[in-house]
Amino acid sequence: MLDDAGLQALREAARLSPDNLPLRRHLAEQLLTKGYLADAEAEFRAALMLAPKDPDITAGLAETFVRRSAYGAALAALEPFLAEPGHPPRMGVLAARALLGEGDTGKAGYHYHEAVSRDPGVADPELAARLMAPVAFAQAVPSPPAPAPVEAEEKVERSEVTFADVAGMEAVKETLRVKLLLPLRQPELFAAFGKRAGGGVLLYGPPGAGKTHLARAAAGELGASFVSVGLADILDMYVGSSERNLRAMFDLARRQSPCVLFFDEVDALAARRSDMRQAHNRQIVNQFLAELDGVDQHANEGVLVLAATNAPWYVDVAFRRPGRFDQLVFVPPPDAAARAAILRILCRDKPLAEMDFDAVARVTDQFVGADLKGLVDRAVEVKLQQSISAGRAIPMSTPDLLAAAKGAKPTAVREWLATARNYVLHANESGAWDELLPYIKGKW
Ligand code: ADP
Numbered sequence: 001m002l003d004d005a006g007l008q009a010l011r012e013a014a015r016l017s018p019d020n021l022p023l024r025r026h027l028a029e030q031l032l033t034k035g036y037l038a039d040a041e042a043e044f045r046a047a048l049m050l051a052p053k054d055p056d057i058t059a060g061l062a063e064t065f066v067r068r069s070a071y072g073a074a075l076a077a078l079e080p081f082l083a084e085p086g087h088p089p090r091m092g093v094l095a096a097r098a099l100l101g102e103g104d105t106g107k108a109g110y111h112y113h114e115a116v117s118r119d120p121g122v123a124d125p126e127l128a129a130r131l132m133a134p135v136a137f138a139q140a141v142p143s144p145p146a147p148a149p150v151e152a153e154e155k156v157e158r159s160e161v162t163f164a165d166v167a168g169m170e171a172v173k174e175t176l177r178v179k180l181l182l183p184l185r186q187p188e189l190f191a192a193f194g195k196r197a198g199g200g201v202l203l204y205g206p207p208g209a210g211k212t213h214l215a216r217a218a219a220g221e222l223g224a225s226f227v228s229v230g231l232a233d234i235l236d237m238y239v240g241s242s243e244r245n246l247r248a249m250f251d252l253a254r255r256q257s258p259c260v261l262f263f264d265e266v267d268a269l270a271a272r273r274s275d276m277r278q279a280h281n282r283q284i285v286n287q288f289l290a291e292l293d294g295v296d297q298h299a300n301e302g303v304l305v306l307a308a309t310n311a312p313w314y315v316d317v318a319f320r321r322p323g324r325f326d327q328l329v330f331v332p333p334p335d336a337a338a339r340a341a342i343l344r345i346l347c348r349d350k351p352l353a354e355m356d357f358d359a360v361a362r363v364t365d366q367f368v369g370a371d372l373k374g375l376v377d378r379a380v381e382v383k384l385q386q387s388i389s390a391g392r393a394i395p396m397s398t399p400d401l402l403a404a405a406k407g408a409k410p411t412a413v414r415e416w417l418a419t420a421r422n423y424v425l426h427a428n429e430s431g432a433w434d435e436l437l438p439y440i441k442g443k444w
Contacts, residue, residue: 021050040064062094071101089119116232123232129268152252159220166217167345168338200305204312205331206416208370211308219260228262243287250291257302266307267314292324313423330435333413336361346376353397360401366410379404
């Protein structure tokens with residue numbers, strides 16, 4: 001992203017050549033990226049005067065409106081394009097956000113899924129989750145014209161990371177080793193004790209704490225293939241299609257066995273049925289349960305199901321029965337030692353001078369892995385610019401990370417723990433959230 005001086009230079013350049021369309025468009029986009037929404041709006045409007053009906057500029061203007069919660073204005077800008085079948089998918093997603101803002105979940109769901117089906121790159125898991133669960137999902141539209149084919153084989157990954165790439169979290173890694181890896185590596189031992197491998201693990205914890213990273217590392221550790229399933233892979237507005245997509249993902253994992261099948265944001269697919277207003281959603285839950293159980297006893301052999309959620313309390317208890325997600329594993333926010341270890345891993349392939357990771361860990365209280373990654377990325381960007389100016393690689397050192405930490409705010413750990421606290425204190429009859437107690441009562 002441009003810094004403020006760069007932005008000022010761009011403004012000045014645009015002022016001097018007011019008819020330079022690419023320049024004005026670039027300026028408008030930079031203003032939007034930096035969140036100067038009023039200025040961005042003015043610039044997009046000026047650019048539209050030069051190029052009326054330009055789809056990218058219109059999309060930029062609409063995004064500015066959406067971010068200012070001016071949903072009606074966004075829809076008015078988008079409407080002429082939305083009627084055209086080939087409109088840019090980004091516009092469909094913006095329309096979905098605006099429609100959701102206006103409370104029209106049904107139409108929002110339609111535009112979102114239509115856009116994602118044409119370009120999966122525009123998927124926005126957070127928006128998809130809001131469109132779906134736990135309270136509302138797009139109105140189910142009857143009669144599927146054609147089931148949306150899931151591009152199945154493309155979803156299979158070979159994971160390049162292993163537990164060695166996951167810093168800290170020793171207890172979590174040990175649980176996963178016992179639960180997932182040992183039964184596959186030493187089936188005789190488990191058979192001797194009359195235990196069958198199988199059953200999934202539900203990883204839960206604040207966003208960005210490393211749940212996806214862990215799941216991927218588990219696949220790498222095992223040499224198994226990895227299939228990561230997000231909401232956009234499953235949810236479909238047509239009745240029956242979501243269930244078909246879900247089945248396709250399980251079938252794919254079975255064909256790829258041994259395979260780690262990972263569901264992100266699983267609370268949206270596995271929400272408590274009592275919370276659901278739409279029968280359609282309950283069918284997805286039932287289908288999910290049926291797939292976990294497998295049609296026959298051996299159906300899921302070699303398939304390790306992992307799922308992640310920031311909101312485990314929304315997950316239907318039926319998912320926690322034996323053979324399903326029978327293990328709940330808390331992925332905690334990292335303490336100072338874990339933060340230093342994460343930083344060390346994130347920096348290990350960068351040119352480094354002296355580096356005191358513990359010092360950086362001390363000033364990044366409440367940062368999770370994703371925050372630390374953002375911090376390192378920013379420091380690297382600054383270093384890169386300095387290196388370009390100097391004409392030689394300047395290694396990164398402690399002050400660079402400390403400077404990046406200064407401008408950074410940790411994301412949602414405190415908020416997440418406040419929510420978690422309610423569940424631990426008021427709905428912990430079964431002891432399901434005991435693992436959280438030290439965090440609730442501790443310094444966090
Ligand atoms: P979540 O799934 O919990 O939202 P992610 O797994 O997407 O979080 O974590 C975001 C990023 O943070 C990861 O891609 C990884 O680079 C980094 N990260 C998080 N935890 C760790 C860790 N323990 N060790 C190394 N990197 C981590």
